Amino acid sequence: MPKDTHKKIALVTISLAGGGAERSLGILSTMLSGLGHTVHIVTLREDIEVPYTGTLFNLGSYKFTDDSLTARWGHLKRLRAYLIQHNFDLIIDNRSRPSLLKEICYTQYIYRNLKVAFMVRSARLETYFPKPISIAKRLYNNSNFIGVSKRICDKITETYGFRNTNHIYNAIPQFSVAETSSTLPSTYILGYGRLVDDVKNFSLMISAFAKANLKTPLVIMGDGQDNEKLVILAKKLNVSNKIYFVGHQRQPSSIVKNALFTLLTSHYEGFPMVLVESLSLGTPVISVDCESGPNEIVQHGHNGLLVPNYDIVALSNAIRMFVLDGELLAHCKSNAKDSVAHLSQEQISNDWNTLINSL
Incomplete structure (x- = not known):
């Protein structure tokens, strides 16, 4: 037996x-x-x-x-x-x-x-x-x-x-791509997670987005203790009219799936689900190379872009590159799902x- x-x-x-x-x-x-x-x-x-x-x-x-x-x-x-x-x-x-x-x-x-x-x-x-x-x-x-x-x-x-x-x-979550009740622009960049700046460093994301100086808006999804701080920063950098704070969404998958790409700017991580979830839904990513996880997920130029952490110039240039270079974005998008099949x-x-x- x-x-x-x-x-x-x-x-x-x-x-x-x-x-x-x-x-x-x-x-x-x-x-x-x-x-x-x-x-x-x-x-x-x-x-x-x-x-x-x-x-x-x-x-x-x-x-x-x-x-x-x-x-x-x-x-x-x-x-x-x-x-x-x-x-x-x-x-x-x-x-x-x-x-x-x-x-x-x-x-x-x-x-x-x-x-x-x-x-x-x-x-x-x-x-x-x-x-x-x-x-x-x-x-x-x-x-x-x-x-x-x-x-x-x-x-x-x-x-x-x-x-x-x-x-x-x-592992990759099993999503049901349900529509969200949030009203969003037809084209947008996405950042999401807990709004705790000492961990997720959304300040870097907003600052690099402002420096990129693009018309494409940024959607920030999530709740946390630093929500007001980030809203104030967006106003200070004169991009509050281009950033949508949509709070926590119980059904986030459609927002992730419909984004041009997802940003991650954390001080540190473990194995960031933001990147895994986005790629599994066919959304390419731009991530800082923080410790640890992103460089075990992001294949630079294949499924996204990986930039040095805390480098606002490199991050803003990557954002501009993805928005303005449709061929590169399409290439990374086409590889997104397969790149995390092993997960x-x-x-x-x-x-x-x-x-x-x-x-």
């Missing part, structure tokens, strides 16, 4: 609401379930927005308003009890992990004697490893890490010396299955 290779897997995450990391986790739950694994999603906060597949344990719903030390300890005991009760073959930890005290608690108590793989979804490693480095090395000694880009895995090895690292790229859910599911069975 053949051995049953199906596993019982827990995906631990802060929440199921937010940006690309949360969308990627929802996709992962569906892929693993599709492979026949039994999937539980454990959320530490009660925010649930992205689609998922599996059994949800919403630990956040138990918090209520009591934030005392006793309540927090009870919260952690409840999580430990759930993991023990269900006897998971593997726990995949998707949390950000910057707090040393929390990570001592997780590694020494909550995950004690359990098999855990830690996801790292950003090149900013301090988001996923507490300081100091010497203590992090001891906490995670012999742990398994899964990075969403090759560069992230290399950086983990360079910084901490950990060798048990594997990279698995984020299909079928292929990434196989990568996950191979890794899970090796751990």
Whole structure:
């Protein structure tokens, strides 16, 4: 009788609401379930927005308003009890992990004697490893890490010396191209994501767009703490009449699909879903070469343009080139979908299955 290779897997995450990391986790739950694994999603906060597949344990719903030390300890005991009760073959930890005290608690108590793989979804490693480095090395000694880009895995090895690292790229979402209620111009450039400038650097995008001095408008899609700041910057640069701030869209695919091209100007990334989503919908991209992800996705002159980060002149020139050189834009557009075919859910599911069975 053949051995049953199906596993019982827990995906631990802060929440199921937010940006690309949360969308990627929802996709992962569906892929693993599709492979026949039994999937539980454990959320530490009660925010649930992205689609998922599996059994949800919403630990956040138990918090209520009591934030005392006793309540927090009870919260952690409840999580430990759930993991023990269900006897998971593997726990995949998707949390950000910057707090040393929390990570001592997780590694020494909550995950004690359990098999855990830690996801790292950003090149900013301090988001996923507490300081100091010497203590992090001891906490995670012999742990398994899964990075969403090759560069992230290399950086983990360079910084901490950990060798048990594997990279698995984020998979392409399955879109239903529904029409949006937003009124947009017929032709436009697109930038989208969380409007948090310390991460996504929309200020660079707006500044380069202004410097390009084109008639084609820019659509910025997303919500965040820096929305007003970016509106003020657009006014200051005299391009507010050419920038459309359309907020968060629950059905963004038609906006992405109909754009001339998509811009990404982040300070840092992991494996940016903005680029993957755009290319999968046939929309070419211009991205800064930030750490990490873009240079593992964008093939310069083939499916988009890759420019040095923080170089406003290079970025504005790339924007002008795509708008004014119809032949180059058409060439990159024709290659967009095929360039991310290796990121299909079928292929990434196989990568996950191979890794899970090796751990």
